[in-house]
Amino acid sequence: MNDVWPQLEPLLSKVAKPARYIGLEDGARTPHHAADKVAWLLSYPDTYEIGLPNQGLQILYEILNENPHAVAERAYAPWTDLEGLLRDRNIPLFSLDTHRPASAFDLIGFNLSAELTYTNLLNMVDLAGVPVRSAERRPEHPLIVAGGHCTYNPEPIADFLDIVVLGDGEEVITEINEVVRDWKMSGRTEGSRENVLRELSHIVGVYVPSMYDVTYEGADLVAVTPRFSDVPERVEKRTVADLAEFPYPKTQLVPITEVVHDRLNVEVFRGCTRGCRFCQAGMITRPVRERPAEQVRTMVEEGLRRTGYDEVALTSLSTADFSGIEKLVGDIVKSTDDGPPVSVSLPSLRVDAFGVGIATQIQRARRTGLTFAPEAGTWRMRQVINKLIREEDLYSAVEAAYSNGWRRVKLYFLTGLPTEIDEDTLGIAELARNCVELGKAHTKSPSVTASVGGFVPKPFTPFQWFGQNTVEELRRKINLLRDDTRKSHGVQVKWHDPKATLVEGIMSRGDRRVGVVIEEVWRQGGTFQEWNERFDLELWTNAMAAHGIDPDWYAYRHRTEHEVLPWDHLSAGLHKDFLWQDWRDSLAEVGLPDCRWTPCYDCGACTGYSIEHIVASATPPAGGSQGTGQDLSRSVPVTLLGRAPVVVGS
Amino acid sequence: MRIRVRYSKLGKIRFSSHRDMARCWERALRRAEVPVSITEGFSPRPKIHFGLALSTSHESLGEYLDIDLQEPEGSSVDLETLPERLTPFLPQGVVVEAVSVIERSELSLQEAVTVCTWLIEVPGVSPEQLEIDVRTMLDATTLPVIRERKGKKVNDDIRSGIIDLRVIGATPSDAPEQGAVFEAELATQPRSVRPAELLAAFDPPRNEGRVRRTHQWIITDGARREPIPAHATARAPAQAGAR
Numbered sequence: 001m002n003d004v005w006p007q008l009e010p011l012l013s014k015v016a017k018p019a020r021y022i023g024l025e026d027g028a029r030t031p032h033h034a035a036d037k038v039a040w041l042l043s044y045p046d047t048y049e050i051g052l053p054n055q056g057l058q059i060l061y062e063i064l065n066e067n068p069h070a071v072a073e074r075a076y077a078p079w080t081d082l083e084g085l086l087r088d089r090n091i092p093l094f095s096l097d098t099h100r101p102a103s104a105f106d107l108i109g110f111n112l113s114a115e116l117t118y119t120n121l122l123n124m125v126d127l128a129g130v131p132v133r134s135a136e137r138r139p140e141h142p143l144i145v146a147g148g149h150c151t152y153n154p155e156p157i158a159d160f161l162d163i164v165v166l167g168d169g170e171e172v173i174t175e176i177n178e179v180v181r182d183w184k185m186s187g188r189t190e191g192s193r194e195n196v197l198r199e200l201s202h203i204v205g206v207y208v209p210s211m212y213d214v215t216y217e218g219a220d221l222v223a224v225t226p227r228f229s230d231v232p233e234r235v236e237k238r239t240v241a242d243l244a245e246f247p248y249p250k251t252q253l254v255p256i257t258e259v260v261h262d263r264l265n266v267e268v269f270r271g272c273t274r275g276c277r278f279c280q281a282g283m284i285t286r287p288v289r290e291r292p293a294e295q296v297r298t299m300v301e302e303g304l305r306r307t308g309y310d311e312v313a314l315t316s317l318s319t320a321d322f323s324g325i326e327k328l329v330g331d332i333v334k335s336t337d338d339g340p341p342v343s344v345s346l347p348s349l350r351v352d353a354f355g356v357g358i359a360t361q362i363q364r365a366r367r368t369g370l371t372f373a374p375e376a377g378t379w380r381m382r383q384v385i386n387k388l389i390r391e392e393d394l395y396s397a398v399e400a401a402y403s404n405g406w407r408r409v410k411l412y413f414l415t416g417l418p419t420e421i422d423e424d425t426l427g428i429a430e431l432a433r434n435c436v437e438l439g440k441a442h443t444k445s446p447s448v449t450a451s452v453g454g455f456v457p458k459p460f461t462p463f464q465w466f467g468q469n470t471v472e473e474l475r476r477k478i479n480l481l482r483d484d485t486r487k488s489h490g491v492q493v494k495w496h497d498p499k500a501t502l503v504e505g506i507m508s509r510g511d512r513r514v515g516v517v518i519e520e521v522w523r524q525g526g527t528f529q530e531w532n533e534r535f536d537l538e539l540w541t542n543a544m545a546a547h548g549i550d551p552d553w554y555a556y557r558h559r560t561e562h563e564v565l566p567w568d569h570l571s572a573g574l575h576k577d578f579l580w581q582d583w584r585d586s587l588a589e590v591g592l593p594d595c596r597w598t599p600c601y602d603c604g605a606c607t608g609y610s611i612e613h614i615v616a617s618a619t620p621p622a623g624g625s626q627g628t629g630q631d632l633s634r635s636v637p638v639t640l641l642g643r644a645p646v647v648v649g650s
Numbered sequence: 651m652r653i654r655v656r657y658s659k660l661g662k663i664r665f666s667s668h669r670d671m672a673r674c675w676e677r678a679l680r681r682a683e684v685p686v687s688i689t690e691g692f693s694p695r696p697k698i699h700f701g702l703a704l705s706t707s708h709e710s711l712g713e714y715l716d717i718d719l720q721e722p723e724g725s726s727v728d729l730e731t732l733p734e735r736l737t738p739f740l741p742q743g744v745v746v747e748a749v750s751v752i753e754r755s756e757l758s759l760q761e762a763v764t765v766c767t768w769l770i771e772v773p774g775v776s777p778e779q780l781e782i783d784v785r786t787m788l789d790a791t792t793l794p795v796i797r798e799r800k801g802k803k804v805n806d807d808i809r810s811g812i813i814d815l816r817v818i819g820a821t822p823s824d825a826p827e828q829g830a831v832f833e834a835e836l837a838t839q840p841r842s843v844r845p846a847e848l849l850a851a852f853d854p855p856r857n858e859g860r861v862r863r864t865h866q867w868i869i870t871d872g873a874r875r876e877p878i879p880a881h882a883t884a885r886a887p888a889q890a891g892a893r
Contacts, residue, residue: 005662006826009826010773010826010827010859012665012707013665013706013707013858017667018665018706018707019665019666019667019670019706021665022662022663022665022666023662024662024663024741024742024743026741254677256663256666256670256674256741257666257667257670258669258670258673305681306681307677307681308676308677308678308679308680308681308739309677310676310680339680339683340680340686340688340696341688341694
């Protein structure tokens with residue numbers, strides 16, 4: 001297969017940041033394509049800078065390239081300048097590793113981490129020379145496959161995908177590879193595409209949207225049912241039981257040009273049972289599976305030596321909860337003492353003095369800012385979302401931060417949460433002001449930034465039934481906060497423009513009917529919608545109007561208990577009645593402690609798959625409340641519907 | 651102890667920026683466990699001094715950087731084998747050619763280098779036509795250009811910065827676009843003439859194909875020398891066509 005490099009090369013001096021298109025990263029493989037090897041093009045539907053660090057794709061890239069029956073290369077979305085040049089000259093989407101045309105691969109796999117990248121997915125499929133709709137593809141076209149957190153509700157993009165993978169990809173990718181290999185070896189004959197898809201649907205964790213019929217009654221979705229008896233009624237996610245068996249990535253890619261998270265990343269555990277009700281990642285990745293501390297140390301040590309990075313991040317959804325985190329961090333700091341300075345970072349810091357203690361240990365230089373995520377402004381609101389941080393915890397954390405030399409504190413909050421009243425919103429300002437006051441004892445001009453995001457409910461969370469706030473309501477709340485903090489010296493409020501939350505909400509909980517909207521927006525040139533300067537709400541509202549899609553019904557409507565949800569035929573292991581009970585508890589302001597250290601609630605994530613938490617220590621980490629050992633019985637009744645942002649539709 | 655390193659940058663890697671290369675060098679030096687001096691203070695940085703920036707998409711046979719080594723560890727570094735040790739840790743297409751010790755009193759690369767030699771491909775032009783273009787340029791007494799400086803348009807004359815232009819012939823067969831090649835000697839001081847500016851001053855303006863810096867020159871008492879000659883350490887020179 002000839003590569004497109006000769007055609008691409010003269011274009012690269014005409015585009016911004018051409019190093020994004022050359023490959024050559026340390027850790028990149030030299031693939032040897034062959035007739036008996038399945039060729040995967042692992043893709044991220046956003047720029048190289050955002051896509052390259054994606055750990056999921058890097059793990060699969062290595063696993064596939066270690067497989068004698070597979071080869072894998074990588075592709076990212078070309079920025080609009082290069083896309084224009086490619087389209088002018090009929091140059092297809094290409095792989096970075098050997099600059100091979102995308103259509104020369106057997107599968108094009110996408111990681112989907114954000115709903116606003118969906119139009120980029122369509123654009124990349126189209127640039128590959130493949131029909132965007134699955135039904136129009138022929139045996140010579142690659143299979144289009146997607147995984148990642150967004151695929152827990154793939155319905156909005158179901159018509160564009162051949163295969164969807166739920167959950168951890170480490171094991172299932174090999175099973176898919178074998179089935180596709182048989183297809184490839186058989187010569188991909190006329191009509192064989194449907195056969196291979198049906199065969200793939202038998203693999204646990206694989207969802208083939210075209211094998212299902214969707215039934216509506218009026219506006220309501222009433223069923224998604226398999227078209228054949230051998231296709232499963234419900235697709236279960238895949239879960240890797242023991243992270244220790246997968247010490248990937250072994251050779252993390254080191255990009256030549258700067259990317260986000262440009263450092264060594266070592267995943268210390270997967271899953272989280274803190275039970276924050278807004279957090280989809282915490283719900284769908286259960287149970288908690290810790291990597292053995294010894295393996296973490298080895299991966300850090302070897303990784304630093306191999307990459308030359310001077311920073312390592314210990315990644316997970318809540319790294320301070322790793323058993324023996326203090327010792328682990330201490331060991332890493334000690335082992336790097338002789339060489340050039342290395343900094344260790346924990347992407348998620350726990351809100352208490354314990355968390356700051358660890359931060360103090362590792363950030364011996366560059367002590368500028370610390371970030372905490374209390375998520376809501378009042379204890380009542382935090383009970384609703386089950387982020388059980390007391391005000392005292394936050395203040396002890398902030399006190400510890402300032403007394404240890406930090407000068408700036410950043411606080412993350414959500415607004416538009418269920419039952420939120422203006423008192424809760426204004427509580428954000430109050431917390432920020434109190435933090436500034438605490439800082440005054442330690443520094444002349446303490447600064448606290450409150451960063452506020454608009455809440456979008458996600459599938460497989462207790463908030464999946466909640467009708468989200470309107471864009472106008474979110475704007476009003478942000479303005480409320482801005483007005484309230486205008487004279488608060490030292491407090492800065494930053495916010496994400498809520499205009500994208502409507503589109504995110506529709507994609508997050510939409511059904512197959514919204515696919516036409518995605519296609520329409522893409523056809524109108526609406527790519528890179530996750531980039532603020534490119535997002536165009538009007539494109540979306542026009543497309544929705546043109547296709548009779550009611551945004552209120554999809555985004556702002558509360559769902560009822562017995563309503564069929566578009567993802568009910570998929571499973572993240574969580575029992576729907578557990579989620580419903582948690583939703584009711586939430587409205588009753590009842591918190592739920594972490595099940596790592598308390599009896600099981602039977603959410604389904606362990607019991608359903610006969611797997612267990614893998615936690616080195618059965619005792620909760622020291623210090624702070626964090627949902628352990630506090631009185632959660634106090635409750636103030638509130639009603640949800642009375643404060644519903646809009647009337648429940650149809 | 652300060653060392654000066656000469657390296658080449660050819661092929662796909664030419665699309666990396668000067669900043670990208672700086673970070674690649676920092677990582678490579680850590681990987682090769684070279685004891686580089688570190689700055690004091692809150693955010694410690696390795697003491698590396700880069701030479702004249704090479705524009706993104708330009709190749710080079712002679713790039714330079716100076717590195718301060720820690721004392722006394724630096725003196726035990728085997729400079730003879732250092733090029734071979736460093737090259738595998740740098741991106742494909744970057745080859746370390748030579749290393750030598752320099753005095754700390756020596757002028758920095760950016761001050762010392764006053765002239766660069768470039769090999770410039772011009773797509774869509776015959777060698778004969780290019781010969782005429784080049785002659786016209788050299789015969790001109792002034793070559794006014796308009797430059798943008800801090801958002802303001804400034805009139806400038808680049809003629810004095812053009813030391814010599816020589817047509818070499820047709821582009822090699824591996825060139826992405828066919829045309830002609832010429833060699834240009836361009837001053838870097840008092841202000842630098844960039845190949846793109848030079849091509850824009852042609853009448854009509856010419857497009858820029860592949861550009862390769864072949865030499866950087868330090869001129870003392872009328873004699874020119876390279877910061878480090880290419881053959882300073884015993885190793886094969888970079889293959890001209892290497893990708």
